Amino acid sequence: MNPNNHPKASVAILAVGGTGAAVLDNLAVACEGEHRTLCIDTDALALRGTVAGKKILVAPERVHGMGTGGEAELLEGLSLEEGDSLDPLLSGIRTAMVVLSVSGGTGSALGPSLVRRLKKQGTEVVVLAVTPFGFEGRKKRELSEKALRELRQVADVVLVFSNERLLESSMSKDLREGQRSLDRALAKTIHGLAHVMEKEGLVHLGVAELKEAVGSGADAIGYLENAWAGVAEATGDGREEAAIEAVVEDILLEDGRAWKDGNRVLVSVITGPETSLQDFHGLLEKIRRRLPVDLPISAGAAVDPERSESLSLTVLVTRRCEGTLLPKVEKTERVEKRVEMESSEGKGKRKRKIVAAQGELEFDQTPNRFVRSSPSVRGAEDLDRPTFQRKGIVLRS
Amino acid sequence: MIMRRTPTEEILIATDLGTQSMKVAVAEMSEDGALTLLGVGESVSAGMRKAEVTDFGYAQAAARMALAEAERRTQAEITEVYLALSGTHLQAKNESVRGATVAEDDHRVTEGTIEELQKLATHLPLPRDHAVLHEVLRGYTLDRGVGSDQPLGVHTEQIEAHYHLVTGKRTKLQTSVQCVADQKIRVKGCTFSAYASGLALLSEEAKKRGVVVVDLGAGVTDVAVWRDDAIVHTAVHGVGGDHLTQDLSIGLEIPYARAERLKKEMGSVVLEPMEKDEKVTLAREISFDGRTFFKEAMVQILQARMSEIWQIIQADLEEQNLWSAIEGEVVVTGGGARLKGLSRLASEILPRPVRVGRARDFLGEQSDLERPEFSTVLGTLRYAAENERREANQAKGWRKIQKSIGKVVSGMRFLA
Incomplete structure (x- = not known):
């Protein structure tokens, strides 16, 4: 049965914007249409091309179906919190996994209000957010931080994956292929988690366990990456060892940053009916021994009757943040000048309001000195950002 | 190759691919191991961030300039160097390997025992994609927890060797080495920058x-x-x-x-x-x-x-x-x-x-010793001296592990 037609499908995958749609398409390939999916976008062409179960075009009157082009301000004031059109599509969802990019486009603009709507109807919400590259500039970074702050206030769990890793991993040779790889990795991660959450099985894994692994929204800091995942499948004899090896070598875990920065591990297993609870615990022990670092592990397992002699393993490494929200950096205000101009014919003065001249615009604080180097992170602090900013020190002026 | 200025002196060359500047230091080593600093060539660095190569072409060009400057200042022809490396990908930990003596040897520690431990040490588990940059022998523990720096000839049934193991991502280490090696200069050995600085500064x-x-x-x-x-x-x-x-x-x-x-x-x-x-x-x-x-x-x-x-x-x-x-x-x-x-x-x-x-205990050019940014490259010279002396002793058949030399085990596994 098509899960999108099943009103009681309890876990749904919702994509907002282009990045979310790309992940949904990869999800369809990864899990053969197993999940209930919905895509919300402002780009009609992209929406037409996606294989999401249900599609919603929003803001046609504002952007005419052409998308925002990364300019979230085009959607300013727009909210998905109200309106009846989404009701039949969102009803009955017990757990929603919302995937989006917070790079200043549709995802950033509409993601928070969608999550608020879902929470109002009693849905548990897990957000998977992809953050922009460092070179995309300060403005994108600030929009990203703003969106993440809002999401963290309302969602149950926010998992942050960074585009920046594409620049330094094996994916960096071809950025487009790297982007596709990241989309595939996210899709497989969603599938691994959603399947176990939805199906009854050996050991329960739900939003509460994810929340424990990541921490509640408002505790998180900045827009630092807090989640890395490896997903693998194996069949036949030795499938446990093969799957574990493949997971540890998977694309989001290969650079080792997860082991350096992560402090929790979540394991999700989909296995055949021949697997017992004892087998599952044996598998967990093998995983614990194989991981490069010793971290607390939470796990869940689901049984799939059609997966005899096979194993699907998702390992999610998370960083649980303990700090508080950073103070906002004071921004220079744009100065508006009123200019009096006289026409050459002396017809009288005209007053013209203009934006400040180049020299008075805000100083670009993009840390491009370190954009191509390994990030320096300690705990949840991005050490590449100025210390005086992170500590909220007001400079003498 | 290492040049000989006189029959009793060798020329040693060390390189530090720094983020701000690349340094190449040249020294003479006399038979008793004393180092005379001949000079340091320096160039503004490029293509480096956080001690790692981010742009190979630029980094290589900067290294070439530093090498040329060193040759010009010291009149030494550079064909072989020792290299200091750093970077946030480096990981370090203390590891131990355990061995046993044999009854036939009356439970005495022999050269064979030591070699056995060294062989075991080469099988220590490494993080994925890592190679050993540096294994530093820290000492031995014998029966009943007794520590020893010189266990040869000592009676003990069990012996444990302790190492400080520094590993790095293989590709990043190789990239740094290639910056120099691509210029037809042999990288004879590598050391970890923090270790090298200590060698230069500490009594x-x-x-x-x-x-x-x-x-x-x-x-x-x-x-x-x-x-x-x-x-x-x-x-x-x-x-x-x-x-x-x-x-x-x-x-x-x-x-x-x-x-x-x-x-x-x-x-x-x-x-x-x-x-x-x-x-x-x-x-x-x-x-x-x-x-x-x-x-x-x-x-x-x-x-x-x-x-x-x-x-x-x-x-x-x-x-x-x-x-x-x-x-x-x-x-x-x-x-x-x-x-x-x-x-x-x-x-x-x-x-x-x-x-x-x-930096201390160098003869020759003293003004360079006053510059704190030269500590790493000067310490690498000292590391090079230790390495050369150990190899010379082995060539002469000296099997006893000298304390000052034996503290360092050749750890250029990723160069092998």
């Missing part, structure tokens, strides 16, 4: 008492802890002088290059009372309109960053439970050691006295 007594070496480089800050004449902890923290400069650039809203000059000319982490209302004016330049600001603002920025670096080091050693084991002081080196007020600030944060170190 034997200091290493025994326990001492921390902090190398404040432009890209990263290297830390090494010595105790009982052995290295017990090393770390690379991904913050350095470049972060200080960028903080200034952002906080004072000035170009990066101008911030770098400001830091070098008048950077300070302390504000004297009479400087409270002092202003600094930067003159107008091409593409920079000039700026005036309070000196206090500059000090606030630098002090925040440096305090954080000291706090990171303090916390790292606290976590390893090392402060209580160190009787000595913290020795600071690297370009960042030039920052005014650095020791005073560090002394407020670290639980040991802090001083700026100076």
Whole structure:
């Protein structure tokens, strides 16, 4: 049965914007249409091309179906919190996994209000957010931080994956292929988690366990990456060892940053009916021994009757943040000048309001000195950002 | 090849691919191991960030210039070098391997026992994609927990060898080596920068008492802890002088290059009372309109960053439970050691006295010893000397492990 037609499908995958749609398409390939999916976008062409179960075009009157082009301000004031059109599509969802990019486009603009709507109807919400590259500039970074702050206030769990890793991993040779790889990795991660959450099985894994692994929204800091995942499948004899090896070598875990920065591990297993609870615990022990670092592990397992002699393993490494929200950096205000101009014919003065001249615009604080180097992170602090900013020190002026 | 100036002297060459500058040091080693510094060639670095190569072409060109400058200054032909490496990908830990003596040998430790332990050490597990940069032998433990530096000939049933293992991501290590090797220069050996700095700065007594070496480089800050004449902890923290400069650039809203000059000319982490209302004016330049600001603002920025670096080091050693084991002081080196007020600030944060170190025990060109940014390359010369002497002894059939040489096991596994 098509899960999108099943009103009681309890876990749904919702994509907002282009990045979310790309992940949904990869999800369809990864899990053969197993999940209930919905895509919300402002780009009609992209929406037409996606294989999401249900599609919603929003803001046609504002952007005419052409998308925002990364300019979230085009959607300013727009909210998905109200309106009846989404009701039949969102009803009955017990757990929603919302995937989006917070790079200043549709995802950033509409993601928070969608999550608020879902929470109002009693849905548990897990957000998977992809953050922009460092070179995309300060403005994108600030929009990203703003969106993440809002999401963290309302969602149950926010998992942050960074585009920046594409620049330094094996994916960096071809950025487009790297982007596709990241989309595939996210899709497989969603599938691994959603399947176990939805199906009854050996050991329960739900939003509460994810929340424990990541921490509640408002505790998180900045827009630092807090989640890395490896997903693998194996069949036949030795499938446990093969799957574990493949997971540890998977694309989001290969650079080792997860082991350096992560402090929790979540394991999700989909296995055949021949697997017992004892087998599952044996598998967990093998995983614990194989991981490069010793971290607390939470796990869940689901049984799939059609997966005899096979194993699907998702390992999610998370960083649980303990700090508080950073103070906002004071921004220079744009100065508006009123200019009096006289026409050459002396017809009288005209007053013209203009934006400040180049020299008075805000100083670009993009840390491009370190954009191509390994990030320096300690705990949840991005050490590449100025210390005086992170500590909220007001400079003498 | 290593050239011989005279029948009893060898030429040793060391290279440090720094984030701010590339250095090549040339020294003569006499038969008794004394080093005479002939000179250091230096060039402005390029293609390097946080002690790692980010642009191979630029890095290679900068290395070539430093090598050429060294050849010009010292008249030495460079065909073989020792290389100092660093980077946040490096990981270090203390490992042990256990072996046993045999009854046929009357349970005495033989050369075979030692070789067996060394062979075991080459099978120590490494992080994925890592190669060994440096294995430093720290000592041995015999029966009943008795420690030993010279176990040859000692009766014991069990013996354990302890190593400080420094590994790095293989591809990043190879990239750094290729910067030099692609120029038809053989990289004979590599060492870890923090270890090298310690070799240059520390006396034997200091290493025994326990001492921390902090190398404040432009890209990263290297830390090494010595105790009982052995290295017990090393770390690379991904913050350095470049972060200080960028903080200034952002906080004072000035170009990066101008911030770098400001830091070098008048950077300070302390504000004297009479400087409270002092202003600094930067003159107008091409593409920079000039700026005036309070000196206090500059000090606030630098002090925040440096305090954080000291706090990171303090916390790292606290976590390893090392402060209580160190009787000595913290020795600071690297370009960042030039920052005014650095020791005073560090002394407020670290639980040991802090001083700026100076390279020691070199004959010859003394002015270069005064430069803290040369500690790593000078220490690499010392490492090279130890290595050459050990190989010479082995060639002569000297099997006994000399204490000063035996502390270092050839660890260039990734070059093999």
